[in-house]
Amino acid sequence: MGRLVAGLADESGFELLGVVSRHHPGGAAMDGSGQDGWYPGLEALPTVPDVLIDFTLPAGLAAAARWCADHGVALVSGTTGLEANQSAALDQAAERIPVLHAPNFSPGVNATLALLRAAVRMLPEVSATHITDVHHVHKKDAPSGTALALAAALAPHQPEIDSRREGEVVGDHRVLLELPGETLALEHHAIDRAIFARGALLAGRWLAGRPAGRYTALDWIAGEDA
Ligand SMILES: NC(=O)c1ccc[n+]([C@@H]2O[C@H](COP(=O)([O-])OP(=O)(O)OC[C@H]3O[C@@H](n4cnc5c(N)ncnc54)[C@H](OP(=O)(O)O)[C@@H]3O)[C@@H](O)[C@H]2O)c1
Incomplete structure (x- = not known):
């Protein structure tokens, strides 16, 4: 970096x-x-x-x-x-x-944080939240700092975080919100560091x-x- x-x-x-x-x-x-x-x-x-x-x-x-x-x-x-x-x-x-x-300086991730805060405000019936973070095998910390920031944006929900370390993945994050009869997913893929x-x-x-x-x-x- x-x-x-x-x-x-x-x-x-x-x-x-x-x-x-x-x-x-x-x-x-x-x-x-x-x-x-x-x-x-x-x-x-x-x-x-x-x-x-x-x-x-x-x-x-x-x-x-x-x-x-x-x-x-x-x-x-x-x-x-x-x-x-x-x-x-x-x-x-x-x-x-x-x-x-900031755990992530990508404009897309920071927009995702803002969108999640808005979604939590708009959707009081969310019953569960999940985050997946996938990064290259050299990354030292897990969950990723970005996953922790996404979790904080979902407060007061406390998401399960699934961290995977695979190959040379730059950084993929997926957030899933469960609601009665529907789910909402937001994904971000970093392509270039x-x-x-x-x-x-x-x-x-x-x-x-x-x-x-x-x-x-x-x-x-x-x-x-x-
Ligand atoms: N916020 C974001 O958008 C973002 C994006 C990518 C990565 N990151 C984070 O940024 C950090 C660095 O990532 P990277 O991929 O560049 O790691 P890296 O390739 O391992 O580089 C770390 C650098 O820090 C230096 N360093 C380590 N300990 C030090 C110390 N005590 N004092 C001074 N320099 C020290 C190392 O050089 P020497 O050993 O020669 O000193 C090396 O140049 C990680 O925490 C990573 O998670 C954040």
């Missing part, structure tokens, strides 16, 4: 100040001088950016949140699988900087310069307070 974000930064109107990763993708040792624009840690960046876009693992995100808060950098993160203390690190950072964390990177970049443009606080993808996409 980091490489996709870096690759799309220019066409999204960003000046890319650096890519941070503990390892260089080519296997070269990193000494902090920024070969190919890659740096081994945030503190090695030559300039403090307006926005940091994070797709790492939860420990990386918690550390990035503290660094962003200390340096006044707006934080967009798509990292999933956060524990309570890692989510608390985002809350703490949001007291000082704008933070937008670039949608997440492009969405995160668009969210970054929207977030930069906003007041400190926690923001969601719905705030960005629909101007809605979630």
